[in-house]
Amino acid sequence: MTPPDGDAERDDEEGDAEAASGTAAEQRVDPSEAFAALSDPLRVDILRELASAHRERAVEPMGFADLRKRVGVRDSGRFRYHLNELRDNFVRKDDGGYRLTVTGIETVAAILAGTYTHGGTLGPEPIDSECSACTSAAVAVYRDGRCAVTCESDHVLFAWSLPPAAAADATLPEVVSLAELYARQAIERALAGVCPKCSAPVEPRVVTERDDPEPADPVPGLRVACDTCGGRLVGPVGFCLLVDPAVAAFYRRHDRPLDACHVWEPAFVADDAVEVVERDPLRVAVDVTLDGETLAVSVDGAGQVSVREG
Ligand SMILES: [Zn+2]
Ligand SMILES: [Zn+2]
Known part of the structure; x- marks a missing residue:
């Protein structure tokens, strides 16, 4: 039997002294600080829940008690501590509830795509191409989020990074052509003066x-x-x-x-x-x-x- 969840009523009564700082949320984020904030898996779970809430009901923020139940943490003090660590950079509080900041939304998308976690490995194996320098067979490998094509004499033909989610369930030749598609698009954007990664x-x-x-x-x-x-x-x-x-x-x-x-x-x-x-x-x-x-x-x-x- 589950013990009664005595904290529910007090859940949302957080001191609001720092709520005003939430408006600074969408501004510059120090990346190392931001990623340190994601060091605990519980915090990633919080972001995931807020992201799914965002998909279900984009306009309404989620109340503290509701969010805590969805993440499945009974200890409200512990939950509040972790939620606070996400405030400003990833999560903001308004209208009596919590929602993701723009950075939070992008970060969850990257996490779900596996950008920050380890992905699968494919190959190395020969693909249907040859090295222009020595005509030996081209060999592709996908490892640590990176697709690389070399030849048997180690000439580097091509290398491009690709998030693991894009490589999931794909064959190695499919991963190679996807990486090439990303590369062409990146070249096009870069030549137009736009960073392919961040649009700066x-x-x-x-x-x-x-x-x-x-x-x-x-x-x-x-x-x-x-x-x-x-x-x-x-x-x-x-x-x-x-x-x-x-x-x-x-x-x-x-x-x-x-x-x-x-x-x-x-x-x-x-x-x-x-x-x-x-x-x-x-x-x-x-x-x-x-x-x-x-x-x-x-x-x-x-x-x-x-x-x-x-
Ligand atoms: Zn070669
Ligand atoms: Zn950039």
């Missing part, structure tokens, strides 16, 4: 071996670094062509739709047949050739692609 403004840059702080390659590369979330995108300059409409149309005309190729396969990504024709301002020339026909394009220092005349 970013400045994409094309760097050459001379001014690259992390020279990974002798060929010019695309670099995007977000000051807001720390997100980074690193790839060859050919990535800019992957999402260019003129290049896509050229490939289609030659019966090789670009989105049917793996992102590492087009010659303009794989080859180093890329020429720096001007340094200041930077201009890189790339000749895209299929079946003997060439589309000549330029890429500027911000990664913008244009078709060269003549």
Whole structure:
């Protein structure tokens, strides 16, 4: 038999002295502090319950007693302590109840997607592609939320992160093509000046071996670094062509739709047949050739692609 739940009446009578600080909730959050607030699994349970309440009845906040019962904690003092640790950053109190802040909603979505937990592992196993450098078979692996494609001689062809929820129930080739889709979308957004991760403004840059702080390659590369979330995108300059409409149309005309190729396969990504024709301002020339026909394009220092005349 369950002991009587004597706290129910007093449940909602929390001192409201700090309630006013709830309005600061949607402002800047120190990430390490925010994640420290999620160190106890009970707090994650609270966020989950508030998220499901949010789905059921978006406008109404949830009362303390109701929330505590849904989370399944009998000790109201202990529950209040954990709930308070979530206040401001993730949870706010208004209209006599609790609801998630915008950060809270995003955090629950990330937790449910498995971003902050360990995901499954797939592979390594060969996939239907080969290395452009040495023609050995391409090998894919999905581990720790990251999809990587290398070859048997360890040339790195492609690497992209993918939340475990996206990889659940998928085969390795499906995970690879999903990671490629994410990558294409991220390149597109980054070249439009928007961080693919957090939507803050970013400045994409094309760097050459001379001014690259992390020279990974002798060929010019695309670099995007977000000051807001720390997100980074690193790839060859050919990535800019992957999402260019003129290049896509050229490939289609030659019966090789670009989105049917793996992102590492087009010659303009794989080859180093890329020429720096001007340094200041930077201009890189790339000749895209299929079946003997060439589309000549330029890429500027911000990664913008244009078709060269003549
Ligand atoms: Zn190789
Ligand atoms: Zn960002």
